[in-house]
Amino acid sequence: MxxxxxxxxxGPAVLPEEVLLEIQKxxxxxxxxxxxxxxxxxxSKVYQGIIDDATASVKRILGLGDDYEVLFLQGGASTxxxxxxxxxxxxxxVANYVNTGAWATKALKEAAKIGKKMHVAASSEDxxxxxxxxxxxxxxxxxxxxxxxxxxxxxxxxxxxxDAGDVPLIADMSSDIMSRPVDVKKYALIYAGAQKxxxxxGTTLVILRKDMIDKINPGLxxxxxxxxxxxxxxxxxxxxxxxxxxxxxxxxxxESFGSLADMxxxxxxxxxxxxxxxxxxxxxxxxxxxxxxxxxNIPFRLPSEDLEKKFIAETAxxxxxxxxGHRSVGGCRASLYNALPLKSVEKLAQFMIDFEKNNK
Amino acid sequence: MxxxxxxxxxGPAVLPEEVLLEIQKxxxxxxxxxxxxxxxxxxSKVYQGIIDDATASVKRILGLGDDYEVLFLQGGASTxxxxxxxxxxxxxxVANYVNTGAWATKALKEAAKIGKKMHVAASSEDxxxxxxxxxxxxxxxxxxxxxxxxxxxxxxxxxxxxDAGDVPLIADMSSDIMSRPVDVKKYALIYAGAQKxxxxxGTTLVILRKDMIDKINPGLxxxxxxxxxxxxxxxxxxxxxxxxxxxxxxxxxxESFGSLADMxxxxxxxxxxxxxxxxxxxxxxxxxxxxxxxxxNIPFRLPSEDLEKKFIAETAxxxxxxxxGHRSVGGCRASLYNALPLKSVEKLAQFMIDFEKNNK
Numbered sequence: 001m002x003x004x005x006x007x008x009x010x011g012p013a014v015l016p017e018e019v020l021l022e023i024q025k026x027x028x029x030x031x032x033x034x035x036x037x038x039x040x041x042x043x044s045k046v047y048q049g050i051i052d053d054a055t056a057s058v059k060r061i062l063g064l065g066d067d068y069e070v071l072f073l074q075g076g077a078s079t080x081x082x083x084x085x086x087x088x089x090x091x092x093x094v095a096n097y098v099n100t101g102a103w104a105t106k107a108l109k110e111a112a113k114i115g116k117k118m119h120v121a122a123s124s125e126d127x128x129x130x131x132x133x134x135x136x137x138x139x140x141x142x143x144x145x146x147x148x149x150x151x152x153x154x155x156x157x158x159x160x161x162x163d164a165g166d167v168p169l170i171a172d173m174s175s176d177i178m179s180r181p182v183d184v185k186k187y188a189l190i191y192a193g194a195q196k197x198x199x200x201x202g203t204t205l206v207i208l209r210k211d212m213i214d215k216i217n218p219g220l221x222x223x224x225x226x227x228x229x230x231x232x233x234x235x236x237x238x239x240x241x242x243x244x245x246x247x248x249x250x251x252x253x254x255e256s257f258g259s260l261a262d263m264x265x266x267x268x269x270x271x272x273x274x275x276x277x278x279x280x281x282x283x284x285x286x287x288x289x290x291x292x293x294x295x296x297n298i299p300f301r302l303p304s305e306d307l308e309k310k311f312i313a314e315t316a317x318x319x320x321x322x323x324x325g326h327r328s329v330g331g332c333r334a335s336l337y338n339a340l341p342l343k344s345v346e347k348l349a350q351f352m353i354d355f356e357k358n359n360k
Numbered sequence: 361m362x363x364x365x366x367x368x369x370x371g372p373a374v375l376p377e378e379v380l381l382e383i384q385k386x387x388x389x390x391x392x393x394x395x396x397x398x399x400x401x402x403x404s405k406v407y408q409g410i411i412d413d414a415t416a417s418v419k420r421i422l423g424l425g426d427d428y429e430v431l432f433l434q435g436g437a438s439t440x441x442x443x444x445x446x447x448x449x450x451x452x453x454v455a456n457y458v459n460t461g462a463w464a465t466k467a468l469k470e471a472a473k474i475g476k477k478m479h480v481a482a483s484s485e486d487x488x489x490x491x492x493x494x495x496x497x498x499x500x501x502x503x504x505x506x507x508x509x510x511x512x513x514x515x516x517x518x519x520x521x522x523d524a525g526d527v528p529l530i531a532d533m534s535s536d537i538m539s540r541p542v543d544v545k546k547y548a549l550i551y552a553g554a555q556k557x558x559x560x561x562g563t564t565l566v567i568l569r570k571d572m573i574d575k576i577n578p579g580l581x582x583x584x585x586x587x588x589x590x591x592x593x594x595x596x597x598x599x600x601x602x603x604x605x606x607x608x609x610x611x612x613x614x615e616s617f618g619s620l621a622d623m624x625x626x627x628x629x630x631x632x633x634x635x636x637x638x639x640x641x642x643x644x645x646x647x648x649x650x651x652x653x654x655x656x657n658i659p660f661r662l663p664s665e666d667l668e669k670k671f672i673a674e675t676a677x678x679x680x681x682x683x684x685g686h687r688s689v690g691g692c693r694a695s696l697y698n699a700l701p702l703k704s705v706e707k708l709a710q711f712m713i714d715f716e717k718n719n720k
Contacts, residue, residue: 002388002389003389003392003393003394004388004389004394004395005393005394005395007395007399009399009400009401010401011401011598012398012399012400012401012402012598012601013399014395014399015396015398015399017388020387020388020396020398021388023387024384024387024388027380027383027384027387028362028364028377028380028381028384029362029363029364032363033363033365034363034364034365034679034681035364035365035367035374035681036375036380038372038375038380038560038561038606039367039369039372039373039374039375039560040369040372041369041370041371041372041682042372042561044682074434074435074436074439074562074600075434075435075439075583076434076597076598077597078582078583078596078597079434079435079583081582081583082581082582082583082584086581110581110582113579113581113582114579114581115579193598195598195601200398200399200601200602201398201402201598201599201600201601201602202434202562202563202600202601202602202603203562219473219474219475221442221446221470221473221474222438222441222442222470222473223435223438223439223441223442224442236438237436237437237438238371238372238436238553238555238561239561240434240561240562240600240603241372241555241560241561241562242560242561242562242602242603243562243600243602243603246398319394321394321395322401322404
C-alpha cells in the first residue's frame, strides 16, 4: 500500500496516479525488453518508438499540421528566454514583449541582456500584474511578440489568443499547456517546461512553425540553434530520455481523458470550487481581476498573515501540500493542474468552508 | 519477476539493479511522503535533502575540498562545449584543445564556431585517434587546455592526468567519471553527462574550482553563466529533479562499493576479460594502442564484416545488447561502465571464445 497527499504544488506538480503506477511497473524491465527506459540507448528502436509516440500525441492533442515541428529540449523555459531572441531577433529588428509578471519580466530582460533591441508592447505592472493587458502597442519593425499565457505566481491567464497580425506570436505556455484549447495556428512558437501540466521536470516542449526556420539568425552555438534539433529529431545529443518517456505517458493520459475542450470543462469545474468560495466570502479574497483569473493557479488572501500561516499549517496536517503563495507575493495559492484529481479540490473547498467557520 | 539483459550500451547505459529496485519501490510514494520525487517542488525540504545528499556524495567520492563548486545542469556535454569558451575564453586569449576523437573535435569546433581563437595543442587524428597524444604544444596566451579523458567511440583513455602547468585544465569526463581515481586538484573544471557512469540522461555534473569564477566573461545569457547556478545551488530554475535523484542513488551505490581505487581495480578486472581475449587471438583485433586503451569502451574487429554482423546478431540472441560499434567506425564495441556486472563480462568473454572456435 502507498500513501498519496493532495499536492497543490505550482511545479514540479502532481502527476496522474495511473501514470506513476505504470512507470513503477515497467521501471526495472520495460515491457519485457529486459532493461529500464533509463538504460536504453537513445538510438535503439524501442526508444525511437517512445519519442515518436510522444511527438504524435502532441500533434494529435493540439491538432498540429505538418507545418509545425515538435521538439523535446532541455534547460527549461529559462533557456528559451535567451534562445528565442538569439534565433529570431536580428539586430535591425525589435523583440516585443507583454509583461504580465515575474516570468514575463525574466523573458524580456533576457532579450535586453543579450544585446537585442527590446520593447514592452503592453504591461500590467501598474496594478501589480493583477490583470492581462488587452491593448498592444508594438514597436517599429517588430521581430516577434512574446506573451506568457498563464502567470503562475499572480494567477492570471489569457482567455483569448491575442491577435498580433503578421507579427510572429511566441508564447510561454509552461503553466497552462494542454489545459484548454488554444488556436495554435496563431502561434509561431510555443514552449513549455513539462513540469506543470505534461510531465516531470527535465524537458521542455517546443512547437515551432516551419516558416520560422528561415528566419533563424546565423552563427549561433550549435545547441541553441533550433535547426540542430529539428534536423536530428531532438536527438542531436542524448536527450533527457526518461523525462520524455514520462511526458509521453502523461500525453496518453490526456488523450484518454478526451479533447482539450473536455479538459477545459473539467478544469473550469475544479477551479469553480475555489472561485465560488472566494466570490461568496468576505473572509477569503481573490487577488486578480475576475475576467483574467487562471484555471491553473489560484492565489488568495485571508484576513491576516497569522490566519494564512494557520491555514497553511492546518491544510498540511490534513494532507494538502504546497498551499503557500510564492515567496515574492505571500498569501496562499492553490495550483490545480490537469492531473490534480477532483477529490483534492473537493477536500480543499470543504476545508476552506470549515476553516472560515472556525476562524471568523 | 523481471528479465534483465546484459547491456553493453555506450550510453545511456546500464544502471545498478539495486538502484532501479529502490527507485521502483519509492516511485509512487517516496519514503512515506505521499508523492513521487517527480511531483516534488524543488523548493521543498525533502527535495533539498535529495540534492544536498547527491552533492555531498560527489565531494566525498572525488575528495573535493571547499575550493570546488558542484553543479547539476542540463543540456549534456554538448551544452558545455559552447558554455566553456563563452565563460572562460576572453577575446584576447586562445582556447586550447587536445583532439582525441569525435567528441573532442565537436568541443573544439564549437569554440571556433562562437568566434573564439582556438588552437589544437595536440591531436591523434594522424592515426585515426587510436592513441592519446602525450606531447603538448600550447598557444601563446592560452585561456585553458581542454581534454577528453575517455573517448567513447575510439576506446582510448588518459591513464595519467596531463600537466598543463599554470594553464587551467578542463576535462570532459562524461565516459569515465568516477571509474578510477583522478587527481582532481589538477583540474579547473570537470564536466560529465550523467548517462554513462553515474546515472540516467538529463543532467550534467559540473565541478568548478572557485578561482575560475573571477575569470568568467561579462554579459553572458543568464542560463549559461556558471555564476547563476553557483549562486542558486543549481536551482536558479527548476532543475531536472528526478535525474538528479537517480544520480544521487548511483553515487551512494558507488560509495558502498568502496573507493575509486577499488572501483578501478574492479574495472581493470572486467576489462581484462576482454583485452586478454584480444591479446591472445588472431581472430579478434583491438583497434587502439595498448598503453592508451580504455577501461570503459572496448572497440574490436573480427576477420570480416560478415562475421561482425553474425557476432552482433548472435550476442543479441544470447541476451547481450548493444555490441555494435559506433556507426562512424563500424566493428564491435563493448562498453563496461561501473554498473555493468561482472557476470555480464564473463558471459561475453565466454561467448567470444566459443564464437571464435565455431567460426574460425
